Amino acid sequence: MSSFKGPRGTQDILPGEVEKWQYVESALTDLCYRYNYKEIRTPVFEHTELFQRGVGDSTDIVQKEMYTFTDRGDRSLTLRPEGTASVVRSFVQNKIYGSPNQPTKLFYSGPMFRYERPQQGRMRQFVQFGVEALGSDDPAIDAEVIALAMNAYKELGLSSLKLVLNSLGDKKSRSRHRQALVEHFQPYKEELCEDCQSRLATNPMRVLDCKKDREHESMHTAPSILDYLNDESRAYFEAVKSILDRMGIEYEIDPNLVRGLDYYNHTAFEIMSNAKGFGAITTLSGGGRYNGLVEEVGGPATPGIGFALSIERLLMALEAEGITLPIEDKLECYVVSLGEEAEQEAAAIVYQLRQAGIQVDKDYAGKKMKAQFKAADRLNAHYVLVLGEDELTNGQINVKNMETGEQETIALSTIVEHMKRELKGDA
RNA sequence: GCGGCUAUGGUGAAGUGGUUAACACACCGGAUUGUGGCUCCGGCAUGCAUGGGUUCAAAUCCCAUUAGUCGCCCCA
Numbered sequence: 008m009s010s011f012k013g014p015r016g017t018q019d020i021l022p023g024e025v026e027k028w029q030y031v032e033s034a035l036t037d038l039c040y041r042y043n044y045k046e047i048r049t050p051v052f053e054h055t056e057l058f059q060r061g062v063g064d065s066t067d068i069v070q071k072e073m074y075t076f077t078d079r080g081d082r083s084l085t086l087r088p089e090g091t092a093s094v095v096r097s098f099v100q101n102k103i104y105g106s107p108n109q110p111t112k113l114f115y116s117g118p119m120f121r122y123e124r125p126q127q128g129r130m131r132q133f134v135q136f137g138v139e140a141l142g143s144d145d146p147a148i149d150a151e152v153i154a155l156a157m158n159a160y161k162e163l164g165l166s167s168l169k170l171v172l173n174s175l176g177d178k179k180s181r182s183r184h185r186q187a188l189v190e191h192f193q194p195y196k197e198e199l200c201e202d203c204q205s206r207l208a209t210n211p212m213r214v215l216d217c218k219k220d221r222e223h224e225s226m227h228t229a230p231s232i233l234d235y236l237n238d239e240s241r242a243y244f245e246a247v248k249s250i251l252d253r254m255g256i257e258y259e260i261d262p263n264l265v266r267g268l269d270y271y272n273h274t275a276f277e278i279m280s281n282a283k284g285f286g287a288i289t290t291l292s293g294g295g296r297y298n299g300l301v302e303e304v305g306g307p308a309t310p311g312i313g314f315a316l317s318i319e320r321l322l323m324a325l326e327a328e329g330i331t332l333p334i335e336d337k338l339e340c341y342v343v344s345l346g347e348e349a350e351q352e353a354a355a356i357v358y359q360l361r362q363a364g365i366q367v368d369k370d371y372a373g374k375k376m377k378a379q380f381k382a383a384d385r386l387n388a389h390y391v392l393v394l395g396e397d398e399l400t401n402g403q404i405n406v407k408n409m410e411t412g413e414q415e416t417i418a419l420s421t422i423v424e425h426m427k428r429e430l431k432g433d434a
Numbered sequence: 435g436c437g438g439c440u441a442u443g444g445u446g447a448a449g450u451g452g453u454u455a456a457c458a459c460a461c462c463g464g465a466u467u468g469u470g471g472c473u474c475c476g477g478c479a480u481g482c483a484u485g486g487g488u489u490c491a492a493a494u495c496c497c498a499u500u501a502g503u504c505g506c507c508c509c510a
Contacts, residue, residue, distance in 0.1 A: 012483095012501070067508050071435075089510080119510080124435075127503070128510085135510060202507075213508095267509055277510095292510065317510035345468055378462085380470040388470095395468055409470070 016123070016131025026334045027322060028134075032116060035136050035159055042155050044112040044138055049093040051118060055083040060303055061092035063269025065209070072121040086120035089268070090137045091297065091313055092304070098141055099306030110143035116318075128320050137294075137315030141301065144310035146246035149274045149296060153247075154254055156278055156292055156314050160321070164330040167281040168291075170257065173264035174244035175272050176236040178299070184235040185211055195225045215263040231262040240273060247274055270297040274312065280320075282327035291324055292316030339366040339430055341383035345376055345395040353394050356404070356422060363423045365430060383409065390429065392422070 013019060020028055036046070055075050062068050074086035087093055094113055098104060103111050116136040123129060138155060140148050153170070160168055175181055188211040196204055199220050206213040214220070215229060236244065251258055258276075266275050275295035294314020301309035325332070340360060344353035353369055360367045368386065370379045376393075383391045393405040393414075404422050406429070407414040417425050 015501070072508085121509080123508075125502085126505090129508090130510095133510065137510090218506095290510065315510060320510060343469075375463090376468055377466080377470075382470090384470040391469080393469065397468085405469085407469075412470090414469085 014131070016125035018130060018132075023336075026336070027325075027332055028318060030332045030334055031163065031318060031321060032136070034163060035116070036114075038155065038159055038162060039114040039138065042112070042151065042158075044114040044140075044155075047094060047097060047113045047115050048117070049090075049097050049115065050087075051120075052084045052086050053093055053096065055085040057092050057096055057304065058085055058088060061095065061270060061300060062089065066267055066269055068121065068267065072123055074120045074122055088121045089119055090115050090117070090135055090315055091139060091268075091270070091300070094137075094139045094313075095141070095300055095304050095306070095311065098309075099301060099304050104142060104301075104307055104309055110148060111141045112138075113141070114138045128317075128323055130319060134318040135315045136318060137313055139311060139313035141311040142309050144243075144298065146243055147250055149247045149312050150250035150254065150256075152294065152312050152314055153251065153258075153274075153276055154256060156276075156294065156316065157256055159316065160278065160291065160324070163321070163325060163332075165280070165324055165328055167324075167328055169259060169279045169281055171261045171264050171277045171279065172248070172251075172258045173261055173275045174233065174236060174240060174247075175266075175275050175295070176232060176240040177272055180232070180235045180237055180240055181272065184230065184232045187230040187235065188212065188214065191229055192225060195223065198223065198225075210265065212263065212265040216265075233260075233262050243273055266293060266295055270300040270303070271295040272298055276314070278316075280324045280327065282324060291320050336387055338368055338383075338386040338388045340368075340390045340392065340426060341379075341386060341388035342367060342369040342392045342394065343376060343379040343383065344369065344393075346399075349394045349396060349399050352399060353392075356392070356394070356419075359423050360426060363427055365423075365426055390426070392426075 039046070055073070058073065059069055064070075068088050073088055076084060078084055094115060098111060098113075114137065117134065118132050119135045120132050122131060125131060138152060140152055153172075157168070157170060176184070189207060192199065192203075192207055192211065192214055196207060199207070199214070200217065203214045203217050203220055206217070212232070215226070220226060233241075248258070264275055264277060266277075273296040275293075277293040278291045279289040280291050281289075292314055294312070296310070296312040298310040300311060301307065342353045342357050342360075344350040357367050357369050368388075370382060374382065380391065388409055391407045391409055393407065398404050398416075398419070402419045403416050404419050405414055406417050406422075406425065
């Protein structure tokens with residue numbers, strides 16, 4: 008009989024670790040409300056077609072990374088590999104575009120699923136936190152989304168960050184550029200590495216940031232997307248940059264920045280960590296504009312922009328920078344009892360204290376008094392209440408402050424009020 | 435999906451063919467019949483990821499599988 012292991016690429020987040028998640032998630036939620044984004048919750052699975060149409064049929068995600076299954080009603084469903092498609096679907100289905108408050112500013116957080124070879128910072132089930140702003144093509148909203156993303160990391164204390172920015176232009180600029188790249192590299196095809204040869208057919212822009220062929224002469228003369236932007240796209244990109252400048256947010260332009268999902272156009276960005284120990288994975292989050300996606304999903308022409316970050320990688324980045332989150336692990340009160348009679352009474356006292364809003368625990372392992380104190384110590388208990396046969400007979404209970412070691416005897420009937428008073432000033 | 439490395443208790447980690455698998459931390463018990471953080475003593479591996487194989491003999495060698503990790507691919 009062999010025991011079970013969780014499926015490959017999944018992880019359990021245990022007590023001790025989960026507090027970090029809670030802290031980060033709540034910090035991100037607060038931040039979103041500050042930027043006036045509201046939470047939306049969508050299902051973890053959708054019709055497969057939504058992702059094929061939204062994310063793009065030719066992308067790696069759709070081609071080889073989706074958890075797709077047929078349900079008992081013979082529908083093809085897929086565990087969501089990303090969040091934007093679902094949010095856009097919901098935006099259309101619930102006709103949120105008809106709401107008087109536009110643009111629609113939403114955030115979400117939850118597990119995503121991608122069938123990939125697991126690695127540190129790359130799980131098959133991972134948690135993405137993301138933001139979407141639908142219904143505005145004001146460059147200021149692009150800047151807002153980017154600002155929110157940077158703000159999230161800075162707020163948690165990260166400093167080794169790099170914001171990389173690019174414009175992919177509109178669909179026409181993009182396809183003209185693609186065409187130019189293929190024509191440019193075709194004559195050198197045989198001299199490029201194997202990967203690049205296949206990239207030339209699937210995603211020619213990727214050839215530009217190949218590590219092996221970086222020094223090849225054709226790289227220096229390759230056409231840049233920025234030269235293929237039409238006037239409108241160029242002006243838009245300039246406006247986004249100008250707003251970021253005014254905000255004092257530093258960025259780096261990388262004309263080779265490509266995003267792996269088909270729906271992106273115009274503004275594209277990634278935030279990376281420069282911290283040491285990050286190995287191959289340096290991207291903390293990514294996002295961009297996706298004008299046209301809403302139509303693709305069956306809604307009215309609506310521009311949109313968003314980004315998503317991985318909580319796993321955020322936590323990794325915090326660790327890499329040696330940042331410890333202010334998480335306190337404490338117990339307000341622990342009740343020690345001696346003897347059967349006292350233990351029963353202790354159980355009742357614990358219940359009363361809890362009803363009064365006090366955090367309390369007791370022993371359930373039949374431990375000796377010394378061991379109960381040890382447990383209380385380990386749990387970081389501020390107060391220990393001691394109830395033995397003597398106290399029980401006298402209608403009293405001892406209250407010990409574990410930090411000062413001081414102890415006083417209190418009437419059993421007033422213990423709840425006494426503890427409420429004791430703990431009131433506690434930070 | 436491809437390639438490299440790894441896999442011993444709750445944790446870290448010795449052992450690299452030969453009878454009972456070091457050591458440390460943690461945990462449990464005792465010294466101390468009702469009071470924690472120190473000290474001392476004692477206890478603590480369904481037997482070395484799983485399944486095969488080689489051998490008189492395997493945690494130690496071989497193969498497969500599974501998992502982790504690193505790189506590629508790609509991405510959050």
